[in-house]
Amino acid sequence: MFMEWLDQIKRHLKGTVEYWVDKSYDRYHCVTDEERNAMTRKKQVLKDRKARIEKSMIDGKLIDVEENGNKRKVDYLLHMKLLIKQKQHFYVEEQIEERQAIFEDSKLLLDRPLAQEPLDGGEKYHIAVQEERSKSMAYNRLEAVKYADRWWNSHNPQFKEFDVDCTNFISQCIHAGGVPMSGKYNKTSGWWFEGKSWSYSWTVANALRWYLSKDRNIMGAVAVERPDQLVPGDVICLDFEGDGKWDHTTFVTERDANGMPLVNAHTVNSRHRYWSYEDSTAWTENIKYKFFHIKD
Numbered sequence: 001m002f003m004e005w006l007d008q009i010k011r012h013l014k015g016t017v018e019y020w021v022d023k024s025y026d027r028y029h030c031v032t033d034e035e036r037n038a039m040t041r042k043k044q045v046l047k048d049r050k051a052r053i054e055k056s057m058i059d060g061k062l063i064d065v066e067e068n069g070n071k072r073k074v075d076y077l078l079h080m081k082l083l084i085k086q087k088q089h090f091y092v093e094e095q096i097e098e099r100q101a102i103f104e105d106s107k108l109l110l111d112r113p114l115a116q117e118p119l120d121g122g123e124k125y126h127i128a129v130q131e132e133r134s135k136s137m138a139y140n141r142l143e144a145v146k147y148a149d150r151w152w153n154s155h156n157p158q159f160k161e162f163d164v165d166c167t168n169f170i171s172q173c174i175h176a177g178g179v180p181m182s183g184k185y186n187k188t189s190g191w192w193f194e195g196k197s198w199s200y201s202w203t204v205a206n207a208l209r210w211y212l213s214k215d216r217n218i219m220g221a222v223a224v225e226r227p228d229q230l231v232p233g234d235v236i237c238l239d240f241e242g243d244g245k246w247d248h249t250t251f252v253t254e255r256d257a258n259g260m261p262l263v264n265a266h267t268v269n270s271r272h273r274y275w276s277y278e279d280s281t282a283w284t285e286n287i288k289y290k291f292f293h294i295k296d
Helices: 002-020 033-048 141-151 166-176 205-212
Strands: 051-068 071-086 089-104 107-113 221-224 235-239 248-255 261-265 269-274 288-294
Touching (some): 002 089, 033 051, 141 166, 141 248, 166 248, 205 235, 205 248, 248 269
Antiparallel strands (some): 071 089, 089 269, 235 248
């Protein structure tokens, strides 16, 4: 029995590889409606970008098995790599997520993600700006991007890890680019992290979005109108439901052949993911974006 369900997972992962390179495997039969829609959107976005997946590589690592009679829940870690070609440009997109496969009598019924991008970025905290950017400060976006690529799938032990870690990760990336912390030790003041305490703007998506919008934020960030105005080292904030609560934060680490941003992020750990997040189960037609360029 053990080998039967294990072989099914292996066949399923092999079929997933084939699905992404447009072979015949129908992965739709054992995923949720939300994920089915997200997969369909991802393929359409690739088509619209005139990009295609040349090769797909997937690894699975067993985390836990829960058995109850003839039913079995298998938690595993999925690492997906997609080699994407767009015009004459190649890049690798990566995503790592915890998933759960549900079996009955060793038959795979459902394969679902255990986490997704958050749908509530927190309250709109009033973040007081204590200090504006020094004229002598230079933002080292190369170091910021190097940090984002180093830690996109793990956590720097110098900082606390959160269940919803997206904004904490982006704050670390910006700080790695030489932006100093500001406003200690008031949680509603500035942008900072130390030990077991931090500002809301450091860790909460909604708070960081509004902090970046302030005229004299410590980063020297300015809002721009379009994603193609961003360069590696810049920030995108997402409000998935368009309800005014900003849910997620991503960090630009590359641009595709059309000059559009590719981003790294935490919570669902991602590297070189297309900026619009239409491949997320959290995406809705009401989504709003805010684009921030950090001055050099």
